[in-house]
Amino acid sequence: MIHQYDEPVYLISIVAKILDIHPQTLRQYERENLVSPSRTNGRIRLYSQRDIDRIKLILRMTRELGVNLAGVDIILRLKENVDEMEQEISELRQEVTRAHSTRSVSPNKSLVTKKSIYEMIIFESK
Template identity: 65%
Template sequence: MYSYDEPVYLISVVARILNIHPQTLRQYEREGLIEPGRTMGKMRLYSQKDIDQIKTILRLTRDLGVNLAGVDIILRLKNKLDELENEIEELRIENQKLATQQQAREPTKAPTISRKSSYELIIFKEN
């Protein structure tokens, strides 16, 4: 089985799956909205991740009426938000480790942190 990021689908297959013209996929690539892999012979190959990205682009353009410049901004913001959420998760784990170390040194109220969507929740346990 192929990984989510592994480019395996030809442009004609992706166009057929998504019911769009191959030229639309080429336009999305020219606009920088997608970046398919390439074979040694320069043929485009798309991964499942690329297909999901194209579905998002189609949803924004067809259903919400966003133009391609707007789609580019939305996708960049989404990627930045994903990066920030990953950073928050890393900090949450580090904070939890520090809290555990602190609790081992002095058993007082230690915060328990749990993730809820894009927000952090801090709950203090009563001893």
């Protein structure tokens, strides 16, 4: 049976075994709000594949890079912000493409310039 990426299906003991860590480590990550597994009505933790991938990232940062849990929290929050901004940029690019294809903004009134990794869109008003 194939499960969805976000579907909570793994017990804490299974996740601990998969990642070769102690279940207390997983509980600590939850206390630190680094991961939020789902819970059954009986309060049993269930982890999704997304949770496992996030824990792998946390382990890589702590083990290989020597980052403490407070640093991991900051890095993960920044990563989420960057992901949100990238999504917003993608949506704005689609809007600009639609505007150009429907000619809702005349080409002589819009200017798109590339600066570093960000695109800047300037609309002239008359």
